Amino acid sequence: MKFPRRKFLQLAASAAAFPVVSRGALRAAWALDYPNRPVKILSGFPAGGAVDVVARLIADWLSQNLGGQFVVEDRAGAGSTIATEDMVRSPPDGYMLLLTNAANAINATFYAHLNYDFVRDSVPVAGIMGVPNVMVVGKDVPAHTVAEFIAYAKANAGKVYYASPGNGTSPHMSAELFKLMANVPLLNVTYRGMGGGAYTDMLSGRVQVAFDNLPGSMGYIRSGQFRALGVTTAVRSDALPDVPTIAEFLPGYEVNAFYGLNAAKGTPPEIVERLNKSVNAALADPTMRKKLADLGGMMLPGTPADFGKFVAAETDKWAKVIHEANIALME
Numbered sequence: 437m438k439f440p441r442r443k444f445l446q447l448a449a450s451a452a453a454f455p456v457v458s459r460g461a462l463r464a465a466w467a468l469d470y471p472n473r474p475v476k477i478l479s480g481f482p483a484g485g486a487v488d489v490v491a492r493l494i495a496d497w498l499s500q501n502l503g504g505q506f507v508v509e510d511r512a513g514a515g516s517t518i519a520t521e522d523m524v525r526s527p528p529d530g531y532m533l534l535l536t537n538a539a540n541a542i543n544a545t546f547y548a549h550l551n552y553d554f555v556r557d558s559v560p561v562a563g564i565m566g567v568p569n570v571m572v573v574g575k576d577v578p579a580h581t582v583a584e585f586i587a588y589a590k591a592n593a594g595k596v597y598y599a600s601p602g603n604g605t606s607p608h609m610s611a612e613l614f615k616l617m618a619n620v621p622l623l624n625v626t627y628r629g630m631g632g633g634a635y636t637d638m639l640s641g642r643v644q645v646a647f648d649n650l651p652g653s654m655g656y657i658r659s660g661q662f663r664a665l666g667v668t669t670a671v672r673s674d675a676l677p678d679v680p681t682i683a684e685f686l687p688g689y690e691v692n693a694f695y696g697l698n699a700a701k702g703t704p705p706e707i708v709e710r711l712n713k714s715v716n717a718a719l720a721d722p723t724m725r726k727k728l729a730d731l732g733g734m735m736l737p738g739t740p741a742d743f744g745k746f747v748a749a750e751t752d753k754w755a756k757v758i759h760e761a762n763i764a765l766m767e
Contacts, residue, residue: 470502470504470530470707470710471502471503471504471505471506471530471531472504473504473531474504474505474506474507474531475498475504475505475506475507475530475531475532475533476506476507476508476509476531476532476533477491477494477495477506477507477508477509477533477534477535477697478508478509478510478511478519478520478522478523478532478533478534478535479491479508479509479510479511479512479519479535480510480511480512480513480515480516480517480518480519480520480534480535480537480539481510481512481516481601481602481628481629481630481631482510482512482628482629482631482632483510483631483632484629484630484631484632484635484652485601485629485630485631485649485652486567486630486648486649486650486651486652486653486693486731487516487535487537487629487649487695488508488510488629488631489651489652489731490535490564490565490651490695490728490731490733491508491535492508493724493727493728494506494535494564494697494715494718495507495508497714497715497718497721497724498711498714498715498718501714501717501718502710502711502714508535510629512628512629513602513628514602515539515542515543515546515547515601515602515603515604515605515608516537516539516540516543516602516605517543517547517550517604519534520534520540520543520552520554520558521550521551521552523558523698523699523700524552524554524557524558524700524701525552525700526700527700528699528700528701528702528703528704529703529704529707530699530703530704530707530708530711532699532700533561533697533698533699533711534558534697534698534699535695535696535697536560536694536695536696536697536698536747537606537649537693537694537695537696538605538606538692538693538694538750538754539602539604539605539606540554540698540747540751541554541747541750541751541753541754542604542605542606542609542754542758543604544751544754544755545751545754545755545758545759545765546603546604546609546754546758546763546765546766547604547765547766548765548766554698554747554751555744555747555748555751556701557700557701558698558699558700558701559698559699559700559701559702559703559708559740559744560696560697560698560740560741560743560744560747561696561697561698561699561708561711561712561715561740561743562696562697562711562712562715562716562738562740562743563694563695563696563715563736563737563738563742563743563746564694564695564696564697564715564719564728564733564735564736565694565695565719565728565731565733565734565735565736566692566693566694566695566733566734566736567649567650567651567673567692567693567694567695567731567732567733567734568650568667568668568669568673568691568692568693568732569606569607569610569647569648569649569650569667569668569691569693570647570648570649570650570653570657570664570666570667570668570673570676570679570732571585571610571614571645571646571647571664571665571666571667571668571682572638572645572646572647572648572653572656572657572662572663572664572665573585573644573645573662573663573665574638574639574640574641574643574644574645574661574662574663575660575661575662575663576641577641577644577645577663579665580663580665581665581680581685582665582666582680582682582684582685582686583685585645585665586618586620586685589618589620589621589622590620590621593621594621594623596620596621596622596623596644596645597622597623597624597625597642597643597644597645598611598622598623598624598625598643598644598645598646598647599625599627599630599634599637599638599643599645599646599648600624600625600626600627600634600646600647601626601627601628601629601630601634602626602627602628602629603624603626603766604766606647606649606691606692606693607630607646607647607648607649608624608626608647609691609754609757609758609763610647610668610691611624611645611646611647612761612763613689613691613757613761614647614682614686614689616761617686617688617689618686622645625637625643630646630648630649630652630653631652634646635653635656638656638662639656639661647668647691649693650667650673650675650676650693650731650732651731651732651733654675654730654731654732657676664676664679665679665682666679666680666681666682666684666685667679667680667681667682668681668682668689668690668691668692668693669681669690669691669692670683670690673732674729674732675729675730675731675732676732692750694736694746694750695733695736696736696743696746696747697711697715699711708740709740712739712740716737716738719735719736719737720737
């Protein structure tokens with residue numbers, strides 16, 4: 437069928453009168469509608485541990501401030517690698533997020549054959565906070581300082597156990613670095629996470645020490661059930677100002693834990709930005725700041741790129757530590 441030239445020009449002019457919807461505009465509209473169904477935040481550790489605690493605080497904030505439901509799902513195992521792989525393999529639509537933690541930076545080197553590359557296969561969304569790990573002992577352990585614990589461990593070689601939430605986690609690496617620098621023979625007992633079984637065994641005396649993320653053990657410390665001997669950061673924690681750093685006894689010792697959010701690679705940048713702004717608003721809110729600070733947290737506000745650079749730097753740092761300390765890799 438052929439159109440007369442005048443008719444063709446009239447149709448073309450009519451079409452030009454309608455606005456052109458760009459791909460960017462469609463993505464922006466999609467972001468404005470986000471979330472329109474529940475969003476999962478994956479925690480790679482069991483309920484009750486530090487990662488789970490922080491995930492639930494952030495999920496509650498996002499649910500209240502983004503007009504949708506954010507739910508925490510604990511997928512524990514293999515030092516958070518199970519949850520991480522589930523996230524990077526998920527559809528890149530912002531409906532599955534990961535509560536990122538130091539294990540993600542450590543595992544990049546510690547596990548020789550991961551099925552993903554965390555930096556390559558995910559996008560940073562937002563930093564939440566950095567925290568120290570804290571060296572805690574059960575109340576029946578006869579040590580009140582790091583120096584006393586070192587003497588106790590050496591006098592009881594082969595009988596002193598430490599709890600960790602899996603190989604490659606920051607509590608595990610904190611303990612291994614301590615073993616190396618203090619030259620003490622500690623034995624590793626791994627759990628699916630520090631909540632539940634690990635704390636029960638610490639309380640019963642079956643396990644003597646742990647280098648736990650501070651948010652998970654804070655309640656036990658304040659109740660007197662655990663005794664805090666030292667924090668793993670280079671400076672003391674405002675949440676535990678009377679607890680020395682381990683570096684005060686072992687110069688050069690330092691381990692930092694952190695939390696943030698990541699999404700699958702390809703997640704629309706408008707959704708990433710929407711999430712980032714909401715998390716930053718949480719970190720600026722006095723009530724939320726106090727909740728996180730009470731867990732020993734130092735806020736990590738910034739852009740997605742800022743958090744991406746932070747995770748990349750932590751990944752490089754742990755690669756050097758693992759190789760220099762000759763810590764055995766997992767196959």
